[in-house]
Amino acid sequence: MSNIPLVGYLVISTIMFFAGIYGFLARRNMLTILMSLELMLNAADINFAAFNKFLYPGQMDGVFFTLFAIGVSAAETAIAIAIIINIYRNLKNINVDEVNKMKY
Amino acid sequence: MAEQIIFYVLAIVIVVFSILSVTSRRILRAATYLLFVLLATAGLYLMMGYQFLFGVQISVYAGGIMVLYIFSILLTSHAGDKVKKVSWKRFVPAVFASLIGLSLCSFIIFKNVYKVAKTVATEPTMQEIGKAMMGTDKNQYLLPFEAISILLLACIIGGIMIARKR
Numbered sequence: 001m002s003n004i005p006l007v008g009y010l011v012i013s014t015i016m017f018f019a020g021i022y023g024f025l026a027r028r029n030m031l032t033i034l035m036s037l038e039l040m041l042n043a044a045d046i047n048f049a050a051f052n053k054f055l056y057p058g059q060m061d062g063v064f065f066t067l068f069a070i071g072v073s074a075a076e077t078a079i080a081i082a083i084i085i086n087i088y089r090n091l092k093n094i095n096v097d098e099v100n101k102m103k104y
Numbered sequence: 105m106a107e108q109i110i111f112y113v114l115a116i117v118i119v120v121f122s123i124l125s126v127t128s129r130r131i132l133r134a135a136t137y138l139l140f141v142l143l144a145t146a147g148l149y150l151m152m153g154y155q156f157l158f159g160v161q162i163s164v165y166a167g168g169i170m171v172l173y174i175f176s177i178l179l180t181s182h183a184g185d186k187v188k189k190v191s192w193k194r195f196v197p198a199v200f201a202s203l204i205g206l207s208l209c210s211f212i213i214f215k216n217v218y219k220v221a222k223t224v225a226t227e228p229t230m231q232e233i234g235k236a237m238m239g240t241d242k243n244q245y246l247l248p249f250e251a252i253s254i255l256l257l258a259c260i261i262g263g264i265m266i267a268r269k270r
Binding site: 015 | 108149151165168169197201205209236243
C-alpha cells in the first residue's frame with residue numbers, strides 16, 4: 001500500500017520542529033513566537049500519526065493522541081491570543097523584550 | 105510512483121514554508137506560510153490513510169486557529185509593518201541550537217529507525233473512531249474526551265475573562 005518509509009515522515013517532522021525551535025529562540029514578536037510553537041506542536045502530531053501507522057497498524061492510540069493534541073493546542077492558542085490582545089490594549093506593544101512592566 | 109511524487113511535493117512544501125514562516129519579516133506573510141505548512145500536514149495525514157485526522161486538521165487548524173491568528177495580527181500591527189531584524193546576538197545561538205538539535209535527531213533517526221517499507225493497509229473507519237472515543241474499555245478514550253471538553257469550557261471562560269472590557 002504505502003511506499004513511503006517511516007524515515008521520510010520523521011525527517012520532515014524533525015525539520016519542521018527545529019524550524020520552530022529557531023523561530024522560538026530568535027523572534028521577538030509574541031505572535032511569531034506563538035506561530036513557532038504551533039509548528040513544533042504540529043511536528044509532534046505528525047510523529048504520533050506516523051508511529052501509529054508504521055509500528056502499530058490496526059490500533060488507534062496515535063490517532064487519538066493527535067486528536068487530543070490538536071484540541072489542546074487550539075485551546076492554548078485561543079487563550080494565548082486573548083492574553084496578547086490584552087497586552088496590546090494596555091501597552092501598545094507585543095515585543096517580548098519591551099514588555100517588562102510586571103517583571104520587577 | 106504517484107504516491108512518492110505527492111509525498112516529495114508535500115515534503116518540499118513543508119520544509120520550505122516552515123523555514124520561510126519563521127524567517128519572514130512581514131508577520132502576515134509568516135501566517136500565510138504557516139497556513140501552507142498546516143495544509144501540507146493535512147495532506148500527509150491523508151497519505152497515511154487517516155481521513156478523520158485530515159478533516160480535523162483542516163477544520164481546526166487551517167480553519168479555526170489561522171482565522172484567530174490573522175485577526176490578531178490585523179488587530180496588533182499596521183499594514184506594511186515589518187518585524188525588527190533579528191540581532192546577531194539572538195540569531196547565532198538560535199541557529200546553533202536548532203542545527204545541533206537537527207543533526208542530533210537526524211543522526212538518531214537514520215541510525216536507529218529501521219526502514220519499514222510496507223505496512224498493513226488499515227484505515228480506521230469513522231465508526232471505529234467513534235466507538236473508541238465513546239467507550240470505557242481498554243483502548244477507549246471516554247475519560248480524555250471528557251477532560252478535553254472541560255479544558256475547552258475552561259478555555260472559553262478564561263478567554264472571556266481575559267479579553268473583556270474593564
